[in-house]
Amino acid sequence: MLRLAAFPIPLESVLESLLMVELPLFPLNTVLFPTAPLTLHIFEERYKEMVSRCIAEDIPFGVVLIREGQEVGSPALPFEVGTTAQIVSVEKLLQGRMNLIAVGRERFRLLDTSHARPYLVGRVEFAPHVTGERLSMLDAAGSVRRLFTDYLGLVAKLMDAELNTKALPDDAPSLAYTVAATLQVDNDVKQQWPNADSIQAMLQSQADLLPKELARLKLLAQVEHERKRDDDDSRMGSFSKN
Numbered sequence: 445m446l447r448l449a450a451f452p453i454p455l456e457s458v459l460e461s462l463l464m465v466e467l468p469l470f471p472l473n474t475v476l477f478p479t480a481p482l483t484l485h486i487f488e489e490r491y492k493e494m495v496s497r498c499i500a501e502d503i504p505f506g507v508v509l510i511r512e513g514q515e516v517g518s519p520a521l522p523f524e525v526g527t528t529a530q531i532v533s534v535e536k537l538l539q540g541r542m543n544l545i546a547v548g549r550e551r552f553r554l555l556d557t558s559h560a561r562p563y564l565v566g567r568v569e570f571a572p573h574v575t576g577e578r579l580s581m582l583d584a585a586g587s588v589r590r591l592f593t594d595y596l597g598l599v600a601k602l603m604d605a606e607l608n609t610k611a612l613p614d615d616a617p618s619l620a621y622t623v624a625a626t627l628q629v630d631n632d633v634k635q636q637w638p639n640a641d642s643i644q645a646m647l648q649s650q651a652d653l654l655p656k657e658l659a660r661l662k663l664l665a666q667v668e669h670e671r672k673r674d675d676d677d678s679r680m681g682s683f684s685k686n
Contacts, residue, residue, distance in 0.1 A: 468505040469564040471520040475634040476507040480625040486542040490562035504528040576644025584647035585616040591654035598661040620646040
């Protein structure tokens, strides 16, 4: 009987191979976070093929922010850290086009890419955020919750709408992801949060950024208030002339 020699395989190598997978990639001008929804209209042939594969094999695709290039046309160069997107709903349209809804799931790090298929494929390793130092994380979460509640209040005022701030998540990771997905900041700012190694680092970064965003919104609210006041004065002036 043929007996294979037993070569010990380091546990680290086994775990590494389990964490590394091949993943279809969708470079976008969007930073996706775990638990966040994503809506897409699929019309390019390469992405029709990619989405069809994801549906048939029940696998996610990876969303990565574009570093260089465009969403449509020639392949774009992506950032190295992204989030998987699990398709939850598909509306099929004429000519194979699709509207789909997906949800962000797992953070990953891109190791290398391949153009063997019409769409970009990456070899990735899953890299969930660690929590960080617990007390510092909880302290940062408290600051972020207070600041973000004020932020949402100003947004509601500018939109003349009501926002339910009581629905903010209780746990620190969900709060960090909710704030990251909701804040209206540039993508290069948002990308720092997937790049962060821990939830604590994400929350601390948000706690540092939110006062600046609050100041910006307060200025916008003041400008909008003065514009409305000028409009009211103008209307009252026209009435007095009549």
